[in-house]
Amino acid sequence: MNSNPANTTNPGGQAAAGEGVSAAVPAASPTFSPLYQQIKGLITQSLESGEWKPGEIIPSEVELAARYKVSQGTVRKAIDELAAENLLVRRQGKGTFVATHNEDRAQFRFLRLLADDGAEHPHVSRLLECRRLRASADIARQLDLKPAEPVVLIKRLLQFDGEVTVLDEIWLPGAVFRGLTLERLSEYKGPLYAMFETEFGTRMIRATEKIRAVAAEPSVADLLQVPPGFPLLSVERVSYTYGDRPVEVRRGWYVTTGYYYQNDLS
Numbered sequence: 001m002n003s004n005p006a007n008t009t010n011p012g013g014q015a016a017a018g019e020g021v022s023a024a025v026p027a028a029s030p031t032f033s034p035l036y037q038q039i040k041g042l043i044t045q046s047l048e049s050g051e052w053k054p055g056e057i058i059p060s061e062v063e064l065a066a067r068y069k070v071s072q073g074t075v076r077k078a079i080d081e082l083a084a085e086n087l088l089v090r091r092q093g094k095g096t097f098v099a100t101h102n103e104d105r106a107q108f109r110f111l112r113l114l115a116d117d118g119a120e121h122p123h124v125s126r127l128l129e130c131r132r133l134r135a136s137a138d139i140a141r142q143l144d145l146k147p148a149e150p151v152v153l154i155k156r157l158l159q160f161d162g163e164v165t166v167l168d169e170i171w172l173p174g175a176v177f178r179g180l181t182l183e184r185l186s187e188y189k190g191p192l193y194a195m196f197e198t199e200f201g202t203r204m205i206r207a208t209e210k211i212r213a214v215a216a217e218p219s220v221a222d223l224l225q226v227p228p229g230f231p232l233l234s235v236e237r238v239s240y241t242y243g244d245r246p247v248e249v250r251r252g253w254y255v256t257t258g259y260y261y262q263n264d265l266s
Contacts, residue, residue, distance in 0.1 A: 039068055040078035047087060047098060048242035054100035054197050058088065061096075087205060101193035101203070112262045113166065113254060121160050125192070128155040128223075130182040132174055139171050142238055142249045150174030154185065154192075157223060164225050165259065171249040176202055202247050207239040211261065220253050233261055 043064070052058045061079065065072045079096055082088040089097045115121050134148040143151065151174050158166035170192075172180070177200055188195045197203045216230040224232070232253045239248040254261065 035070060036074045036077040036081075039064075039070060039074055040081055042068060043078060043082060044087070044242065050201065052098050054098050054203060055102065057095045057097050085205070101191055101197050113160075113256075113259050114262050115160070116258055116260065123165070124159045126157040126159060127182060127185055128157065130154045130180065130185055135171075139249055143171065143173055143246050145173060152177045152180050160259070163255075164223070165255050167220060167223050167253045169251045172196075173247060176200060176247060196247075202241055204239040204248065205241060207237050207248075210236040214253070216253070224253060224255055226255060230255075232256075235261070 043058075046052055046058075058064075059067070061072045061075045064075045068075070079088060079090075083090055083096070086099050089099050091097060130152065132150055132152055135143065135145050135151040137147045139145075139151060140147045140149060145151070152172040154168070154170040154172070156168050156170070157164050158168065160166075177196075180200070184199075185192075185195070188199075193204050212234050214232050214234040216224065216226055216228055216232050218228045220232070221228045221230055224230075226232075233256050235250075235252040235254060237248070237250040237252070238246050239250065241247045
């Protein structure tokens with residue numbers, strides 16, 4: 001093996017034949033995995049295990065290169081991908097930090113309702129209920145649980161500029177969110193995902209959504225203070241943590257009078 005692996009990458013960040021990696025990297029499989037992807041996997045494992053917690057700085061590229069016995073360029077490419085996926089955040093002149101839902105910018109990664117003027121208006125959450133129950137077959141399937149396993153249901157309203165705008169039903173695995181109560185939710189002052197991250201060790205890192213136009217059913221219309229049949233935007237989301245494990249099913253009804261739902265595609 002090359003005695004100086006830190007200088008063995010080509011300009012694209014691919015490892016030259018002599019570049020090494022620590023024994024923790026899995027052995028080569030029939031499907032080729034570029035070395036930077038292996039390093040990305042190792043860094044992700046450290047994030048998942050809590051070695052570096054949300055908001056904390058991670059070791060420098062030089063330190064990680066020495067740890068994994070690869071070049072700094074390989075580490076940089078792995079970190080670039082993790083930053084693009086919002087798992088890490090680069091801060092000019094300060095280093096690279098574990099992303100956290102406590103940051104203001106993270107809040108609007110998942111709440112994409114904007115006013116027609118394009119501004120991100122502050123909102124107020126009004127909790128309606130939080131209770132434990134048995135998962136229906138549909139919720140169990142989406143959360144990768146067995147039917148009738150315990151789940152936590154949260155219902156809340158979001159008010160923008162004093163107007164009731166969003167009704168959320170949020171389903172969480174009961175085993176992961178033991179001890180989550182309405183009182184505990186009411187006492188927490190930050191974003192919901194920040195609470196999941198700091199108090200339950202569960203970080204939402206990606207989500208899939210289904211969006212459709214619906215007519216407000218009477219029970220939903222009553223809570224959103226609109227007439228039955230009023231046009232609403234329905235957003236059904238499944239959120240995932242590390243290892244692509246589903247940890248939240250969310251069903252939201254949005255009043256879009258004066259608002260629009262924004263998705264950034266890349």
